Amino acid sequence: MNRPWLLWIPLAVVAFIGGLAIYGLAVPKDDQVHSAMIGKKLPEFALPAATAGVPALSNTDMADGKPRLLNIFASWCLPCKAEAPHLEALKSAGVEIDAIAIRDKPEDVAAFLAEFGNPFRRIGSDSELAVQLKLGSSGVPETYVIGGDGTILFQHIGDIRAEHVPMLIEKVNAAK
Amino acid sequence: MRTFVPLLLMLAAPVWAQGSGPTPALANRQLADPAQEAQAMRLMHGLRCIQCQGQSIADSDADMAGTMRAEVRQQIAAGQKPHAIRSWMIDRYGEWVSFEPDMKGAGLLLWIAPFLIFFAAIWLARGLFRRRT
Numbered sequence: 396m397n398r399p400w401l402l403w404i405p406l407a408v409v410a411f412i413g414g415l416a417i418y419g420l421a422v423p424k425d426d427q428v429h430s431a432m433i434g435k436k437l438p439e440f441a442l443p444a445a446t447a448g449v450p451a452l453s454n455t456d457m458a459d460g461k462p463r464l465l466n467i468f469a470s471w472c473l474p475c476k477a478e479a480p481h482l483e484a485l486k487s488a489g490v491e492i493d494a495i496a497i498r499d500k501p502e503d504v505a506a507f508l509a510e511f512g513n514p515f516r517r518i519g520s521d522s523e524l525a526v527q528l529k530l531g532s533s534g535v536p537e538t539y540v541i542g543g544d545g546t547i548l549f550q551h552i553g554d555i556r557a558e559h560v561p562m563l564i565e566k567v568n569a570a571k
Numbered sequence: 572m573r574t575f576v577p578l579l580l581m582l583a584a585p586v587w588a589q590g591s592g593p594t595p596a597l598a599n600r601q602l603a604d605p606a607q608e609a610q611a612m613r614l615m616h617g618l619r620c621i622q623c624q625g626q627s628i629a630d631s632d633a634d635m636a637g638t639m640r641a642e643v644r645q646q647i648a649a650g651q652k653p654h655a656i657r658s659w660m661i662d663r664y665g666e667w668v669s670f671e672p673d674m675k676g677a678g679l680l681l682w683i684a685p686f687l688i689f690f691a692a693i694w695l696a697r698g699l700f701r702r703r704t
Contacts, residue, residue: 426624428621428624428664428665428667428668429665430663430664431661431662431663431664431665432662432663469590470590471590472590497590497592498590498591498592498634499590499591499592500591522592522593523592523593523594523595523638523641524592524634524635524637524638525595525638525642527635527638528635528638528639528642528663529663530663531662531663531664531665533621533622533635533664534621534622
Protein backbone atom coordinates (compact mmCIF):
# COMPACT_ATOMS: atom_id res chain seq x y z
CA MET A 396 0.00 0.00 0.00
CA ASN A 397 1.49 3.29 -1.07
CA ARG A 398 -0.66 5.43 1.20
CA PRO A 399 -0.37 3.92 4.69
CA TRP A 400 -2.18 6.88 6.33
CA LEU A 401 -5.41 5.62 4.73
CA LEU A 402 -5.37 2.76 7.24
CA TRP A 403 -6.02 5.26 10.03
CA ILE A 404 -9.27 6.53 8.53
CA PRO A 405 -11.50 3.69 9.85
CA LEU A 406 -9.98 4.12 13.32
CA ALA A 407 -10.58 7.87 13.16
CA VAL A 408 -14.23 7.30 12.16
CA VAL A 409 -14.78 4.79 14.99
CA ALA A 410 -13.06 7.12 17.47
CA PHE A 411 -15.30 10.01 16.33
CA ILE A 412 -18.48 7.95 16.80
CA GLY A 413 -17.23 6.69 20.17
CA GLY A 414 -16.47 10.27 21.18
CA LEU A 415 -20.02 11.31 20.26
CA ALA A 416 -21.40 8.46 22.40
CA ILE A 417 -19.30 9.49 25.41
CA TYR A 418 -20.29 13.14 24.90
CA GLY A 419 -23.98 12.10 24.80
CA LEU A 420 -23.58 10.23 28.08
CA ALA A 421 -21.62 13.00 29.81
CA VAL A 422 -23.90 15.92 28.95
CA PRO A 423 -27.03 15.98 31.14
CA LYS A 424 -30.21 15.36 29.17
CA ASP A 425 -32.49 18.37 28.75
CA ASP A 426 -36.07 17.10 28.53
CA GLN A 427 -37.55 20.57 28.63
CA VAL A 428 -39.14 22.06 25.57
CA HIS A 429 -38.19 25.73 25.55
CA SER A 430 -40.48 28.28 24.01
CA ALA A 431 -39.23 29.89 20.81
CA MET A 432 -41.34 32.98 21.61
CA ILE A 433 -38.71 34.69 23.77
CA GLY A 434 -38.10 38.20 22.45
CA LYS A 435 -41.43 38.23 20.62
CA LYS A 436 -44.67 39.99 21.51
CA LEU A 437 -47.36 38.12 23.39
CA PRO A 438 -49.81 36.46 21.00
CA GLU A 439 -53.27 37.99 20.78
CA PHE A 440 -55.72 36.34 23.14
CA ALA A 441 -58.67 37.17 25.37
CA LEU A 442 -59.39 34.55 28.01
CA PRO A 443 -62.49 34.50 30.22
CA ALA A 444 -62.12 34.83 33.99
CA ALA A 445 -61.03 31.55 35.58
CA THR A 446 -63.13 32.13 38.69
CA ALA A 447 -65.52 34.67 40.15
CA GLY A 448 -63.93 37.69 41.83
CA VAL A 449 -60.67 37.71 39.82
CA PRO A 450 -60.70 39.63 36.50
CA ALA A 451 -60.18 37.93 33.11
CA LEU A 452 -56.93 38.20 31.15
CA SER A 453 -56.13 39.36 27.63
CA ASN A 454 -52.77 40.14 26.01
CA THR A 455 -53.51 43.87 26.05
CA ASP A 456 -53.90 43.74 29.86
CA MET A 457 -50.21 42.93 30.04
CA ALA A 458 -49.00 45.72 27.78
CA ASP A 459 -49.72 48.63 30.13
CA GLY A 460 -46.11 49.75 30.49
CA LYS A 461 -45.38 47.73 33.62
CA PRO A 462 -43.23 44.59 33.48
CA ARG A 463 -44.71 41.57 35.25
CA LEU A 464 -44.79 37.81 35.59
CA LEU A 465 -47.22 35.55 33.77
CA ASN A 466 -47.73 32.31 35.67
CA ILE A 467 -49.18 29.24 33.94
CA PHE A 468 -50.76 27.01 36.57
CA ALA A 469 -53.58 24.61 37.33
CA SER A 470 -55.39 23.66 40.50
CA TRP A 471 -54.79 19.96 39.69
CA CYS A 472 -51.02 20.41 39.36
CA LEU A 473 -48.98 19.43 42.40
CA PRO A 474 -45.82 21.54 41.73
CA CYS A 475 -48.16 24.55 41.38
CA LYS A 476 -49.11 24.07 45.02
CA ALA A 477 -45.42 23.86 45.96
CA GLU A 478 -44.61 27.16 44.23
CA ALA A 479 -47.58 29.07 45.73
CA PRO A 480 -45.62 30.46 48.75
CA HIS A 481 -42.84 31.67 46.42
CA LEU A 482 -45.37 33.49 44.24
CA GLU A 483 -46.62 35.13 47.45
CA ALA A 484 -43.02 36.17 48.21
CA LEU A 485 -42.71 37.67 44.73
CA LYS A 486 -45.95 39.57 45.21
CA SER A 487 -44.72 40.89 48.59
CA ALA A 488 -41.58 42.11 46.80
CA GLY A 489 -43.82 44.27 44.61
CA VAL A 490 -43.91 42.05 41.51
CA GLU A 491 -47.23 42.08 39.67
CA ILE A 492 -48.34 38.59 38.61
CA ASP A 493 -51.00 37.60 36.09
CA ALA A 494 -51.95 33.99 35.54
CA ILE A 495 -53.47 31.53 33.12
CA ALA A 496 -55.28 28.50 34.56
CA ILE A 497 -54.98 25.39 32.37
CA ARG A 498 -57.95 23.01 31.96
CA ASP A 499 -59.54 24.12 35.18
CA LYS A 500 -63.01 24.56 36.63
CA PRO A 501 -64.05 27.83 38.35
CA GLU A 502 -64.85 26.05 41.62
CA ASP A 503 -61.48 24.24 41.61
CA VAL A 504 -59.59 27.50 41.00
CA ALA A 505 -61.56 29.14 43.82
CA ALA A 506 -60.69 26.28 46.19
CA PHE A 507 -57.02 26.48 45.15
CA LEU A 508 -56.89 30.23 45.84
CA ALA A 509 -58.71 29.80 49.16
CA GLU A 510 -56.16 27.22 50.29
CA PHE A 511 -52.91 28.71 48.94
CA GLY A 512 -53.73 32.43 48.74
CA ASN A 513 -54.13 34.59 45.63
CA PRO A 514 -50.99 36.39 44.43
CA PHE A 515 -52.60 37.07 41.03
CA ARG A 516 -54.00 40.32 39.66
CA ARG A 517 -55.86 38.59 36.85
CA ILE A 518 -56.48 34.93 35.94
CA GLY A 519 -57.58 33.81 32.49
CA SER A 520 -59.01 30.36 31.90
CA ASP A 521 -57.41 28.38 29.04
CA SER A 522 -59.57 25.26 28.97
CA GLU A 523 -58.59 24.15 25.44
CA LEU A 524 -54.84 24.96 25.77
CA ALA A 525 -55.19 27.32 22.80
CA VAL A 526 -53.20 30.14 24.45
CA GLN A 527 -50.65 27.71 25.85
CA LEU A 528 -49.96 26.55 22.27
CA LYS A 529 -49.63 30.15 21.03
CA LEU A 530 -47.14 30.88 23.85
CA GLY A 531 -44.97 27.88 23.00
CA SER A 532 -45.59 26.65 26.54
CA SER A 533 -45.21 22.94 27.16
CA GLY A 534 -46.77 22.33 30.56
CA VAL A 535 -47.58 23.52 34.05
CA PRO A 536 -46.19 25.29 35.96
CA GLU A 537 -44.33 27.80 33.85
CA THR A 538 -43.58 31.44 34.52
CA TYR A 539 -42.83 34.12 31.94
CA VAL A 540 -41.31 37.56 32.45
CA ILE A 541 -43.34 39.99 30.33
CA GLY A 542 -41.98 43.44 29.45
CA GLY A 543 -44.07 46.58 29.86
CA ASP A 544 -44.79 46.60 26.13
CA GLY A 545 -46.03 43.00 26.15
CA THR A 546 -42.77 41.37 24.97
CA ILE A 547 -41.96 37.89 26.29
CA LEU A 548 -38.52 38.28 27.91
CA PHE A 549 -37.87 35.05 29.80
CA GLN A 550 -39.37 31.62 30.39
CA HIS A 551 -38.96 29.67 33.62
CA ILE A 552 -40.01 26.02 33.19
CA GLY A 553 -41.16 24.09 36.24
CA ASP A 554 -42.05 25.26 39.73
CA ILE A 555 -40.51 28.38 41.24
CA ARG A 556 -38.35 27.45 44.20
CA ALA A 557 -36.97 29.72 46.92
CA GLU A 558 -33.67 30.09 45.03
CA HIS A 559 -35.44 31.36 41.87
CA VAL A 560 -37.23 34.25 43.63
CA PRO A 561 -34.33 36.80 43.65
CA MET A 562 -33.52 35.97 40.01
CA LEU A 563 -37.13 36.59 38.91
CA ILE A 564 -37.33 39.87 40.89
CA GLU A 565 -34.12 40.99 39.21
CA LYS A 566 -35.43 40.11 35.73
CA VAL A 567 -38.66 42.03 36.32
CA ASN A 568 -36.74 45.04 37.69
CA ALA A 569 -34.29 44.92 34.77
CA ALA A 570 -37.25 45.25 32.39
CA LYS A 571 -38.39 48.52 33.97
CA MET B 572 -56.42 -9.35 53.97
CA ARG B 573 -54.33 -10.78 51.12
CA THR B 574 -57.37 -11.09 48.90
CA PHE B 575 -59.04 -7.99 50.25
CA VAL B 576 -56.32 -5.47 49.35
CA PRO B 577 -56.10 -6.38 45.63
CA LEU B 578 -59.90 -6.23 45.49
CA LEU B 579 -59.79 -2.71 46.95
CA LEU B 580 -57.09 -1.73 44.44
CA MET B 581 -59.32 -2.92 41.61
CA LEU B 582 -62.02 -0.57 42.84
CA ALA B 583 -59.67 2.42 43.13
CA ALA B 584 -60.36 5.13 40.55
CA PRO B 585 -57.37 6.64 38.74
CA VAL B 586 -56.66 10.25 39.69
CA TRP B 587 -57.77 12.71 37.03
CA ALA B 588 -54.35 14.38 36.83
CA GLN B 589 -54.76 16.26 33.56
CA GLY B 590 -57.56 18.49 34.80
CA SER B 591 -60.76 18.83 32.90
CA GLY B 592 -61.87 20.95 30.04
CA PRO B 593 -63.44 20.64 26.62
CA THR B 594 -61.41 18.98 23.86
CA PRO B 595 -61.20 21.21 20.77
CA ALA B 596 -63.76 20.05 18.20
CA LEU B 597 -61.23 19.39 15.44
CA ALA B 598 -58.83 17.42 17.67
CA ASN B 599 -60.57 14.12 16.92
CA ARG B 600 -62.89 14.97 14.04
CA GLN B 601 -61.78 14.69 10.44
CA LEU B 602 -62.17 17.54 7.99
CA ALA B 603 -65.09 17.17 5.56
CA ASP B 604 -62.81 17.38 2.51
CA PRO B 605 -60.82 14.09 2.21
CA ALA B 606 -57.97 15.80 0.33
CA GLN B 607 -57.59 18.41 3.09
CA GLU B 608 -57.80 15.73 5.78
CA ALA B 609 -55.05 13.72 4.04
CA GLN B 610 -52.88 16.84 3.90
CA ALA B 611 -53.51 17.54 7.59
CA MET B 612 -52.82 13.91 8.53
CA ARG B 613 -49.49 13.91 6.71
CA LEU B 614 -48.42 17.05 8.55
CA MET B 615 -49.63 15.73 11.93
CA HIS B 616 -47.44 12.64 11.55
CA GLY B 617 -44.45 14.94 11.11
CA LEU B 618 -45.08 17.06 14.22
CA ARG B 619 -43.89 16.00 17.63
CA CYS B 620 -46.14 16.02 20.68
CA ILE B 621 -44.97 18.43 23.37
CA GLN B 622 -46.22 16.35 26.29
CA CYS B 623 -45.34 12.75 25.36
CA GLN B 624 -42.18 13.62 23.57
CA GLY B 625 -41.51 10.53 21.45
CA GLN B 626 -44.88 10.51 19.68
CA SER B 627 -46.27 12.47 16.77
CA ILE B 628 -49.37 14.54 17.48
CA ALA B 629 -51.30 12.14 15.21
CA ASP B 630 -50.47 9.22 17.53
CA SER B 631 -50.70 10.95 20.90
CA ASP B 632 -53.66 11.10 23.26
CA ALA B 633 -52.23 14.00 25.27
CA ASP B 634 -54.39 17.11 25.64
CA MET B 635 -51.75 19.31 24.03
CA ALA B 636 -51.56 16.95 21.01
CA GLY B 637 -55.34 17.35 20.61
CA THR B 638 -54.99 21.14 20.65
CA MET B 639 -52.18 20.94 18.08
CA ARG B 640 -54.24 18.64 15.80
CA ALA B 641 -57.14 21.08 16.00
CA GLU B 642 -54.78 23.95 15.11
CA VAL B 643 -53.40 22.02 12.10
CA ARG B 644 -56.91 21.14 10.82
CA GLN B 645 -58.19 24.70 11.35
CA GLN B 646 -55.30 26.20 9.41
CA ILE B 647 -55.56 23.59 6.61
CA ALA B 648 -59.32 24.25 6.36
CA ALA B 649 -58.54 27.97 6.12
CA GLY B 650 -56.37 27.23 3.07
CA GLN B 651 -52.98 27.45 4.78
CA LYS B 652 -50.12 25.44 3.21
CA PRO B 653 -48.67 22.55 5.31
CA HIS B 654 -45.12 23.95 5.24
CA ALA B 655 -46.42 27.28 6.56
CA ILE B 656 -48.22 25.52 9.42
CA ARG B 657 -45.05 23.59 10.19
CA SER B 658 -43.14 26.90 10.36
CA TRP B 659 -45.89 28.27 12.61
CA MET B 660 -45.24 25.43 15.06
CA ILE B 661 -41.45 25.87 14.81
CA ASP B 662 -41.90 29.61 15.57
CA ARG B 663 -43.40 28.57 18.91
CA TYR B 664 -41.49 25.46 19.97
CA GLY B 665 -38.30 25.57 17.88
CA GLU B 666 -37.00 22.96 15.40
CA TRP B 667 -37.61 20.38 18.11
CA VAL B 668 -41.32 20.17 17.29
CA SER B 669 -40.69 18.84 13.77
CA PHE B 670 -39.74 15.26 12.95
CA GLU B 671 -38.39 16.46 9.59
CA PRO B 672 -35.24 18.53 10.09
CA ASP B 673 -34.74 21.52 7.80
CA MET B 674 -31.97 21.43 5.19
CA LYS B 675 -29.77 23.93 7.02
CA GLY B 676 -27.19 23.86 9.81
CA ALA B 677 -26.91 20.48 11.54
CA GLY B 678 -29.99 19.38 9.60
CA LEU B 679 -28.13 19.85 6.31
CA LEU B 680 -25.42 17.47 7.56
CA LEU B 681 -28.13 14.87 8.28
CA TRP B 682 -29.48 15.19 4.75
CA ILE B 683 -26.15 15.02 2.91
CA ALA B 684 -24.36 12.49 5.16
CA PRO B 685 -25.82 9.43 3.34
CA PHE B 686 -24.57 10.76 -0.01
CA LEU B 687 -21.14 11.59 1.42
CA ILE B 688 -20.82 8.09 2.88
CA PHE B 689 -22.05 6.54 -0.39
CA PHE B 690 -19.45 8.35 -2.49
CA ALA B 691 -16.69 7.62 0.04
CA ALA B 692 -17.61 3.93 -0.16
CA ILE B 693 -17.49 3.95 -3.97
CA TRP B 694 -14.11 5.65 -3.84
CA LEU B 695 -12.77 3.04 -1.40
CA ALA B 696 -14.24 0.13 -3.38
CA ARG B 697 -12.75 1.48 -6.60
CA GLY B 698 -9.27 1.21 -5.07
CA LEU B 699 -9.92 -2.36 -3.97
CA PHE B 700 -11.14 -3.53 -7.39
CA ARG B 701 -8.20 -1.90 -9.15
CA ARG B 702 -5.70 -3.92 -7.09
CA ARG B 703 -7.38 -7.26 -7.90
CA THR B 704 -7.25 -6.85 -11.67
